[in-house]
Amino acid sequence: MIEITNLSLSRDGVKILHDVSLRLPQGRLAAIIGPNGAGKSTLLHCMAGLLVPDHGQVYVNGQDIHALREQSRALILSLLTQSQGAVPRLSVRDLVAFGRWPHHRGRPGPADHAVIAEAMTRFDLDALAQRSVDSLSGGQRQRAFVAMAYAQSTPWMFLDEPLAALDPKYVRDIMDRLHNMTGPDSGQRSIALVLHDLSVAARYADFCIAMKDGRIVAAGPWREIVTSELLSDLYDTPLRLAELDGAPVVVGL
């Protein structure tokens, strides 16, 4: 369970988060949606402890995330973010193996190797194990980074736009795998992710956090709170939540 109380954050004098409060239950796939500049990514980084708020607290599983050292935090939550610098020339296996680093701090044991092997297989990376990450396609690279976060074996996973610039095939591939992780056979991980594709969110998310102008507009179980009206208000453009062959889709009108 994540409990956020009265979170405010400014950057360069501009207020990005206004008094955000939120309760996020465990074992869900929670989509953070909202227009550009709503503060979605900032909220996620704040929840991950990487940004320090001006006011307010974030409790993850009862622990104040900003009072923890990086080392302890890395055992509670993992993060997938948009890397900005040079893509590392690590083999896929070495990259995934770094997911275990918070557990062994440089001396991996048999248990670590077992988790790495399982993560490699789960994300279909065995054939790519020795390939350098910088030689992979965008979809393969993203899968490798998700596998690294998965190998970290944390109860919470935060993903900032994991689908950016991915083909529909990879979108489906990654979302299927993420959704499976919240199931009982994968230890019921809890996932929060920033999504832009509303149809993807409608299809996979079971919890919705709708944000606009640094505030939470609505938060709750997806099926209960998300309607065409909510989405249209949120994005200031007519949108319709419909069904196509039994699957939810969101279309612009």
Added chain:
Amino acid sequence: MRALPVALIGLVLLSGASLLVGATNLWNTPLDTGMVLAISRVPRTLAALLAGAGLALAGVVVQQSVQNRLVDPGLIGTPEAAMLGLLAITLIAPGAALMVKMSVASLTALAGTAVFFMLARLVPRRDPMLLPLVGLIYGGILGAVVLWLAWATDLVQFISIWRTGEFSGVLRGRYELLWIIAGLALILFVLADRITLLGLGEDYARALGLNYLQTVLLGLGCVAVTFSVVVVTVGAMPFVGLVVPNIVSRWRGDNLRQNLPWVALLGAVFVLGADLLGRVVRWPYEIPAATVFAVFGAALFLWLLNSRKARHHG
């Protein structure tokens, strides 16, 4: 894995050649051969190996810290910052012990490199060429301050020794500080995983449990001490920290746990090779190793830039 024996044989052969080649002919000299070896040739060879290894390792640390492979600590103001400290302490306390001067130089080098690190956080990352240019300008400004200060105090000749790296002045008793680099290399080997993590960027490094600022400071501290030692004993030598890490990264990737020894080894071999070449091209006169290296380094750098483009289009 045939590369390691080849590299080690190369190291031994180069070192052997370095002991034999010089202005004095070992077999036909009025001097005692053993003396020439012990006082001049062995120290000179060791100095080139240690300086080369240290400069190459420093290159990796800075490149990983700012996530940009085109940055060389020798070209972003680190040596100039060390010179500034040396000059300042020479003016304030001319009689200070060498270790005191060294410590001051290390501190100013660390401060100068830390400022560059903060600049790097402000520079947009879309174009990787931007940061090295910012570094060149920043280093140029620091260099101008050093030169002005030296000119105003009549010490220009004094600083010229620091500005161009060469090994002809290396004698027993005048290079031993460079052994500090061996200690720093050991520290960096221990930190190897952490420095690899720095290369993933601050967000990932911290999300994976790394104390980011502490690691950056430790790494840059090693870089600063390396540069102050090198500047004091043999003089600045740009391009080593640029060329060697790029060759190793392309060849073997960025997992430093496995590759730091290669960086050190290739750095040592390249700098000794440059020194040796400088000794023979116009024997019995010498060309500074830094000059030789800059010629080859610049050519290699252009090649790296060019083939980098090809990768993007392919």
